[in-house]
Amino acid sequence: MRADAAERWQQITRVATDLFRRKGFSSTSMQDISDAVGLLKGSLYYYIDSKEDLLFEILRDLHKDGERIIAQVKFDSGDPLTQLRIYLKQCAVFGAVHADRLAIFLRDFHYVPPERQSEIISERKMYQRTVGTLVTEAKELGLTPPNLDVSLAATLISGAVAGVHEWLHPDGPRPLDQAADDIAEVLTNSIRIPSETEAKSVAKKGRPRAKVSSKARRPV
C-alpha cells in the first residue's frame, strides 16, 4: 500500500476539522472539503463512507484522546477539593489543546447518526459524574458551605470548564499551565467556604457604569 494513504487521511480529517469548526457541519459541503484538500469531491469517497461518517471519525478520535487524558489523572492524593482542582486543570488544558474538535463536538454532535452516538457520548457523562462525585465528597467532609446544592454546583462547574475552549488558547499570552491552574482554582473556590472579609474602605467616587447605549441605528 502507498505510504501517503495515512497522510491523506490525516489531511482530510485536519481540513474537515478546521472547516467544521469555522462554518459548522451542515454548512460545510463536501466540495469545500475537497477544494481544501485538493481533490475532486467524488474522490473523497475513496476514504470515507459518508459525510456523517467523517464527522464520526473526527469525534471518536477526540473521544479516545479524552479517555486517555482522564485515565492519567491521579485521584489518590489530597482531599476532594485538591483532587477536583487537579481534575479541572486537566480538563482546561484538554479544552485548550483540542478546542477545534471540542467545539465541533459540543455544537454538531447531534449530526452523528444515533446508532453511533453511544460510542462517543459516554465520555461527557463521565466528566460530569466525576465532578459530581468530588463535590459530593467535599461536602460530606465539611469543606463546602453546608447548604450547597451539590447537583447544581457540579453542573455549573462542568459547564464552565466545558466552555473554556472558546477563549483559552495554548499559545496565549500566559503559559497554558498557569492559566489552567488559575481556572481550576477559581472554579474550585466556587464551592469553598468563604471567609467573612470586610471591604477595605477604598471609597470610590462616582463611578460610571457600563450603560446600555442603544444607538438605535436602523441600517435596514
Added chain:
Amino acid sequence: MRADAAERWQQITRVATDLFRRKGFSSTSMQDISDAVGLLKGSLYYYIDSKEDLLFEILRDLHKDGERIIAQVKFDSGDPLTQLRIYLKQCAVFGAVHADRLAIFLRDFHYVPPERQSEIISERKMYQRTVGTLVTEAKELGLTPPNLDVSLAATLISGAVAGVHEWLHPDGPRPLDQAADDIAEVLTNSIRIPSETEAKSVAKKGRPRAKVSSKARRPV
C-alpha cells in the same frame, strides 16, 4: 380583520425559533418552517425577505429583551460582590427563560449577515464588560484573593453563566428564583477569599480516599 397578520408573524417566529433550536439554522429548511406553520414555503416570503432575515429578526428581539433586563438591574447598593451576585442572578434567570433563542444566538449567530451583526453583538460584550468591571472593583476593595487574575476570572464567570441556559429550565423541580440565586452565589463565591477550613474526619467506608491533611494551602 387582518389583525391576524401579527399573529401569523408571531407564529412564524415561534415555529422558526423552535426548529432552529432543535435542528440548527442551516439544516432547518424553509420547507420545514412552512410545514409547521401550515403554509407553502413560497408564501413565507410574504412575511420575510430571506431565511437569514428571519434569523436576524428573532435574535434582534432577544437582543431587545436582554437590554431591557439589564437596564432594570440596580447597581447602586452594596459592595461589588453583592452587585455581581444580583447581576449574575438576573443573567441566569434570563438564560433559563429565553433558553431557545439564547442557544440559537450562541450557536448560529454567525449566519446573520455581517452587515447586520453589529446591531446585535453589542449586548454580549456588555455582559462580559459588566462582570469584568465588578470583579475589578471587588479586587480593588480587597474582597478577592490578591493574586486573582481579573480578566481570566471574569471571562470564566461570564462563560459559566452563559452556559446556564443548557440545563436550567423555568419549570424545573426547584423554583427558578431559588436556583438562579444559588447559581449566582456559587459563581460569586469563586472569587471570594476562602477560609482555611479543616475537613471534619468523616470516615468513609469502602475504598480509602480523601486523605485529609494540611494540604488546604493554596499554591500559585
Added chain:
DNA sequence: GCATTGAAAACAAACGATTGATGCATCAGA
C-alpha cells in the same frame, strides 16, 4: 535493468433530491 501487471488513488461526469427564492394567479374579506 527493463517491461509487465495489478491494485491503489484520483478523475470525470452525472445522478436524483433538495435548497432558497421568484413571479404570477387566485381567493377571501372589507
Added chain:
DNA sequence: TCTGATGCATCAATCGTTTGTTTTCAATGC
C-alpha cells in the same frame, strides 16, 4: 371592487453520493 394574504408552479444552484474510467506507481518476472 380592491387589497391583503395565500396557492401554485418553477427557477437555477447546490447538495451528498454513485458509477465508470483513467492515472499512478510499486512489486514482480525475466
